Amino acid sequence: MRVLEVRETAIPVAAAMANAAIGFDEMTASAVAVRTDRRVGGAPVIGYALDSVGRYAHGGLLRERFIPRLEAAAAVEIADPETGLVDPMRAWPVLMRNEKPGGHGERSAAVGVLDAALWDAAAKAARVPLWRLLADRFNGGGADGTVEIYASGGHYRPDDPVGALAREVRDGMAQGFRTFKIKVAGAPPETDRARIEVALDAAGEGGRIAVDANAVLDRESAFRMAAMLADYDLAWFEEPCDPLDFALTREIAAAYPGPLATGENLFSAADARNLLRYGGLRKDRDLLQFDVSLSYGIPEYLRIVAEIERAGWSRRRLVPHAGHLFALNVVAGLGLGGHEIAPDASFALGGLPDGWTVDGGRVAPGDLPGVGFEGKANAMAVLGALMG
Amino acid sequence: MRVLEVRETAIPVAAAMANAAIGFDEMTASAVAVRTDRRVGGAPVIGYALDSVGRYAHGGLLRERFIPRLEAAAAVEIADPETGLVDPMRAWPVLMRNEKPGGHGERSAAVGVLDAALWDAAAKAARVPLWRLLADRFNGGGADGTVEIYASGGHYRPDDPVGALAREVRDGMAQGFRTFKIKVAGAPPETDRARIEVALDAAGEGGRIAVDANAVLDRESAFRMAAMLADYDLAWFEEPCDPLDFALTREIAAAYPGPLATGENLFSAADARNLLRYGGLRKDRDLLQFDVSLSYGIPEYLRIVAEIERAGWSRRRLVPHAGHLFALNVVAGLGLGGHEIAPDASFALGGLPDGWTVDGGRVAPGDLPGVGFEGKANAMAVLGALMG
Numbered sequence: 001m002r003v004l005e006v007r008e009t010a011i012p013v014a015a016a017m018a019n020a021a022i023g024f025d026e027m028t029a030s031a032v033a034v035r036t037d038r039r040v041g042g043a044p045v046i047g048y049a050l051d052s053v054g055r056y057a058h059g060g061l062l063r064e065r066f067i068p069r070l071e072a073a074a075a076v077e078i079a080d081p082e083t084g085l086v087d088p089m090r091a092w093p094v095l096m097r098n099e100k101p102g103g104h105g106e107r108s109a110a111v112g113v114l115d116a117a118l119w120d121a122a123a124k125a126a127r128v129p130l131w132r133l134l135a136d137r138f139n140g141g142g143a144d145g146t147v148e149i150y151a152s153g154g155h156y157r158p159d160d161p162v163g164a165l166a167r168e169v170r171d172g173m174a175q176g177f178r179t180f181k182i183k184v185a186g187a188p189p190e191t192d193r194a195r196i197e198v199a200l201d202a203a204g205e206g207g208r209i210a211v212d213a214n215a216v217l218d219r220e221s222a223f224r225m226a227a228m229l230a231d232y233d234l235a236w237f238e239e240p241c242d243p244l245d246f247a248l249t250r251e252i253a254a255a256y257p258g259p260l261a262t263g264e265n266l267f268s269a270a271d272a273r274n275l276l277r278y279g280g281l282r283k284d285r286d287l288l289q290f291d292v293s294l295s296y297g298i299p300e301y302l303r304i305v306a307e308i309e310r311a312g313w314s315r316r317r318l319v320p321h322a323g324h325l326f327a328l329n330v331v332a333g334l335g336l337g338g339h340e341i342a343p344d345a346s347f348a349l350g351g352l353p354d355g356w357t358v359d360g361g362r363v364a365p366g367d368l369p370g371v372g373f374e375g376k377a378n379a380m381a382v383l384g385a386l387m388g
Numbered sequence: 389m390r391v392l393e394v395r396e397t398a399i400p401v402a403a404a405m406a407n408a409a410i411g412f413d414e415m416t417a418s419a420v421a422v423r424t425d426r427r428v429g430g431a432p433v434i435g436y437a438l439d440s441v442g443r444y445a446h447g448g449l450l451r452e453r454f455i456p457r458l459e460a461a462a463a464v465e466i467a468d469p470e471t472g473l474v475d476p477m478r479a480w481p482v483l484m485r486n487e488k489p490g491g492h493g494e495r496s497a498a499v500g501v502l503d504a505a506l507w508d509a510a511a512k513a514a515r516v517p518l519w520r521l522l523a524d525r526f527n528g529g530g531a532d533g534t535v536e537i538y539a540s541g542g543h544y545r546p547d548d549p550v551g552a553l554a555r556e557v558r559d560g561m562a563q564g565f566r567t568f569k570i571k572v573a574g575a576p577p578e579t580d581r582a583r584i585e586v587a588l589d590a591a592g593e594g595g596r597i598a599v600d601a602n603a604v605l606d607r608e609s610a611f612r613m614a615a616m617l618a619d620y621d622l623a624w625f626e627e628p629c630d631p632l633d634f635a636l637t638r639e640i641a642a643a644y645p646g647p648l649a650t651g652e653n654l655f656s657a658a659d660a661r662n663l664l665r666y667g668g669l670r671k672d673r674d675l676l677q678f679d680v681s682l683s684y685g686i687p688e689y690l691r692i693v694a695e696i697e698r699a700g701w702s703r704r705r706l707v708p709h710a711g712h713l714f715a716l717n718v719v720a721g722l723g724l725g726g727h728e729i730a731p732d733a734s735f736a737l738g739g740l741p742d743g744w745t746v747d748g749g750r751v752a753p754g755d756l757p758g759v760g761f762e763g764k765a766n767a768m769a770v771l772g773a774l775m776g
Contacts, residue, residue: 102631105494
């Protein structure tokens with residue numbers, strides 16, 4: 001089994017919203033389709049993938065370096081010799097051939113989105129859901145029947161900083177979510193305090209609010225924010241400072257008693273290891289949010305899982321950033337802690353597959369072969385058109 | 389003064405050679421020209437830049453994100469209000485608008501190559517060499533009249549691992565170099581030992597050999613290599629291990645008495661700071677090789693200089709990776725430690741400007757306005773064609 005053709009496009013995921021670090025007016029993401037020489041039920045096996053959000057599409061890198069390497073790879077380089085099926089673990093070193101060490105950004109997303117499409121193809125060729133394939137291969141068969149998910153939103157909207165937030169949180173709770181993450185650090189402290197109180201009120205009994213500072217705070221403002229947040233019972237305080245400032249992360253962890261969460265802007269096992277070595281995070285409460293497809297995909301993510309377990313952490317502390325259905329499969333199959341969902345289904349990367357329901361903040365991963373994009377019309381509108 | 393148009397192309401810099409990490413068969417680099425609305429002597433001011441080598445061209449990222457931001461920038465956003473001349477320090481935040489923190493790779497080179505072209509344009513508009521402009525603005529006027537340079541080569545060539553090396557080192561010494569860097573860790577230890585001895589012999593009296601392991605060694609092989617290298621008096625041992633493995637770097641620094649050099653695969657001030665905080669490097673002997681144009685250009689490099697001085701290091705320990713004439717200007721203007729040259733002038737990114745001579749391992753930076761590419765025919769063959 002080999003890859004005959006890869007197609008990609010950049011889809012706009014623009015919105016009139018912002019977090020504390022960036023606006024999303026011109027945001028894009030890559031959509032990828034990988035056509036293989038294998039047929040199932042008479043149709044060619046095509047693997048699909050969508051980028052995570054926030055780091056733009058990577059069409060240039062895909063076309064310049066990574067798609068040519070994959071299209072040129074012989075079956076003997078990327079397929080399992082026993083089953084003949086494409087094996088993304090073998091394809092990964094082909095994608096990374098002649099790439100220097102270090103510099104883990106951008107290319108990590110280009111490789112990751114191809115890796116994700118290869119896993120979709122591999123699971124479809126094996127006629128199993130991806131979470132089942134991952135559980136059998138890497139987790140002793142132990143997949144989670146349901147996965148804890150949380151709703152991610154609460155961006156700054158210039159027209160209505162507080163009112164829209166209350167509606168958004170209430171809608172999330174009505175959909176069955178139990179935890180809702182909102183943005184902070186992009187407005188004056190009194191506005192952020194008002195937003196947190198409105199969100200806590202909208203979350204109601206049994207609901208929880210997490211806050212995300214998107215890595216913009218310096219030392220002084222991080223401590224001021226931490227002091228303000230200590231007035232509330234929050235699910236977690238996310239990205240209080242620059243993701244690579246491990247010394248400041250350590251200081252904040254020593255001062256803030258509630259859970260911290262970080263890691264979505266570290267894109268390799270080497271960077272993850274440094275966070276664990278130097279960041280002073282606490283195994284009993286903090287969350288690690290490395291993004292699977294922005295971090296070179298599953299082969300590198302498995303190295304991250306190995307690093308955190310070697311350091312004595314439970315993989316239940318891993319709650320990957322974004323990554324939609326692909327990441328949900330990884331969370332269920334590897335038995336991780338939870339999954340992030342942008343609940344707005346009008347957003348191509350957001351929402352759950354059609355007809356899924358959230359119950360007590362949890363969902364069951366689907367039964368479609370592969371990642372399951374075929375059960376999500378707004379994703380297939382983009383992905384299905386690629387090989388059309 | 390504003391940017392009217394940016395053009396870029398990927399130039400092949402392929403060669404039948406390898407270091408321990410990668411082959412160069414398909415290596416490319418970006419060449420960039422930035423046309424401004426300013427005229428000097430009747431001709432439009434055009435800024436040129438060439439990528440450093442080793443991380444491929446970045447045309448896709450340039451076209452997708454960074455060139456559009458620069459072309460859309462108004463003069464008020466990127467020009468000095470007093471002189472009216474383009475100011476790359478003001479253009480930098482425009483280039484980085486809506487970019488998330490972390491993930492310092494690839495985009496750092498795309499931004500860096502545009503930044504380099506803007507500095508060429510700014511110095512040409514001011515009718516001064518770039519090293520003079522940098523010295524006046526950032527170094528109290530104190531530029532170095534000559535710069536220490538070293539020859540970088542000694543790659544593995546499949547046909548002739550040792551004989552070609554001796555000729556290469558002798559040629560470098562005959563050109564006036566005093567230090568020659570060769571590759572190690574890409575062959576069995578006995579071959580590397582033979583290569584080192586041949587190179588030391590070819591360097592002769594007063595010549596020095598540095599060795600570069602290109603970050604491929606694991607803990608055990610790094611210590612084995614260090615033990616072997618301790619038999620010789622080497623200029624330095626470069627990239628003994630993964631650039632992000634600061635703990636292993638620290639262990640090697642504690643065990644190896646000679647100078648170490650690293651940093652060329654860390655592309656931000658945040659990463660540089662972590663190397664200083666955790667890598668155990670020694671201020672009295674080790675070298676820091678952050679690459680100026682692969683690391684977001686001069687604005688970020690100035691933050692790196694500030695970080696290392698805050699940590700008590702001298703800027704003379706900074707010897708930037710590659711970067712050809714642009715980096716030579718930075719080294720001379722900011723008073724850094726030295727500069728890397730690929731002495732083979734048939735290589736578009738290699739050699740010195742036409743007619744320059746190396747004396748005692750040092751060169752004088754030229755007097756042409758800007759970076760000085762106009763004095764180097766093989767560079768202008770590529771750059772001059774961009775706006776042709």
